[in-house]
Amino acid sequence: MTQIIPGLAALAGRYDVLLCDVWGVIHNGVASFPAACEALTRWRAEVGPVVLITNAPRPEANVAVILDRLEVPRTAWSAIATSGDVSRRLLAERAPGPAFRIGPAKDDPLFEGLGLAWSGPDEASFVACSGPNDEMTETPEDYRDVLARAAGRGLPMICANPDIVVQRGKALIYCAGALAQLYEELGGAVIQGGKPFAPIYDLAFAKAGGPYRARVLAIGDGLATDLKGARNQGLDALFVADGVHAAEVFAPGGRLDPAAIARLTGPHPPRFAIDRLIW
Numbered sequence: 001m002t003q004i005i006p007g008l009a010a011l012a013g014r015y016d017v018l019l020c021d022v023w024g025v026i027h028n029g030v031a032s033f034p035a036a037c038e039a040l041t042r043w044r045a046e047v048g049p050v051v052l053i054t055n056a057p058r059p060e061a062n063v064a065v066i067l068d069r070l071e072v073p074r075t076a077w078s079a080i081a082t083s084g085d086v087s088r089r090l091l092a093e094r095a096p097g098p099a100f101r102i103g104p105a106k107d108d109p110l111f112e113g114l115g116l117a118w119s120g121p122d123e124a125s126f127v128a129c130s131g132p133n134d135e136m137t138e139t140p141e142d143y144r145d146v147l148a149r150a151a152g153r154g155l156p157m158i159c160a161n162p163d164i165v166v167q168r169g170k171a172l173i174y175c176a177g178a179l180a181q182l183y184e185e186l187g188g189a190v191i192q193g194g195k196p197f198a199p200i201y202d203l204a205f206a207k208a209g210g211p212y213r214a215r216v217l218a219i220g221d222g223l224a225t226d227l228k229g230a231r232n233q234g235l236d237a238l239f240v241a242d243g244v245h246a247a248e249v250f251a252p253g254g255r256l257d258p259a260a261i262a263r264l265t266g267p268h269p270p271r272f273a274i275d276r277l278i279w
Contacts, residue, residue: 002239002261002269007278008039011238012047017211019204019235020077021195021220022054022067024243025277029168032072036277040076043279049078049211053204053218055194055225057130057160057176058084062109081204083194084110087130087160090193091116094126094158100150102143102179103130103160110160121150127157127183131176139174140182147179151188162194163225167244177225195222196229219277221245227270239270240277 005011018040023029026036044050056063060080068074084107091099091114098119101111107130116128127150132138150157159180165172180190193199205211218235220226221243230237241249241256248264251257256275 002258002265002273003271004256004258004273005238007274008043008238009279011217011272012043014215015217015236016048016215017208017217018043018048018050019053019081019201019208019216019218019230020050020277021222021226021240022052022056022063023163023166024221025219025240026052026072026076027067027070029166030070032067032070033276035279037072037076039277039279041073044075044078049208050076051204051208052077052080053195053200054080055083055161055163055175055177055200057087057103057107058082058109059088060085079204079207081200081207083161083192083200086193086199086203087158088114089199090158090191091128091160097126097128098124099126099128100124100155101128101130102133103128103176104133104135107131107160121146121153121155124150124155126155127188128160129157129176129179129183130160132174132179135173135175136168140178143179144182144186147183147188148186151183151186154189156189156191157183159190159192160194162192162197163222165244172244195220195225196232198232201229201233223264227265227268230270231268237270237272239265239273241273242276 098117161176163175218230221240249260
């Protein structure tokens, strides 16, 4: 059964390293969560390394700039492992393509320096997807026809962000993982390196100095990414409830409901849960 804890300090003697999700745990895409940043800062100062592990489809340096803009202090993290970095390796293996790109201009750093050429879906050798072109208005259904054409040609898709949805402020927006999900339903093959898949964890463990896995705690709010990824890696997980699944796990009055967590997570409950990340 999942143990609900009052704060991260309760686990400080049990683990040495944190692999912590970013979006939904320490910020919501609009502003950072000061209490979460303070908790990670204290862990890093008093316990050990904090490696941020994010499905953002951009390189580490670009994610660091975004965190600066959202006022996440650099004292809160030791290193960052991104889906963008592991996806760049997958993309580089297929250069020069050509590739059919789906994704907004803000994800340009994902492709910089890889020598990729671009084309339409009828000429491409693979699909490179970092998300909808307009994440604020589009849904996967807007891409059904073009994805069906690409899948019909047998093109593999490199999905640079396995997240299905994330919170932006109080809204949920679709990510590349939602398009990848549809692509698979249409018969297309999808290749992913972010959470819950192994490549991003290999990168995170390397950045943490190769820690003993029994002393590593994974923190996240996503069932299909953070919790599944931790389970696949044999890691204990701390589920942050006030994230993408908040509507499913809080009882009336704002109380975290252990029975709802059990229903949500089924036969693979996280070791721990917390309302929101605090010290």
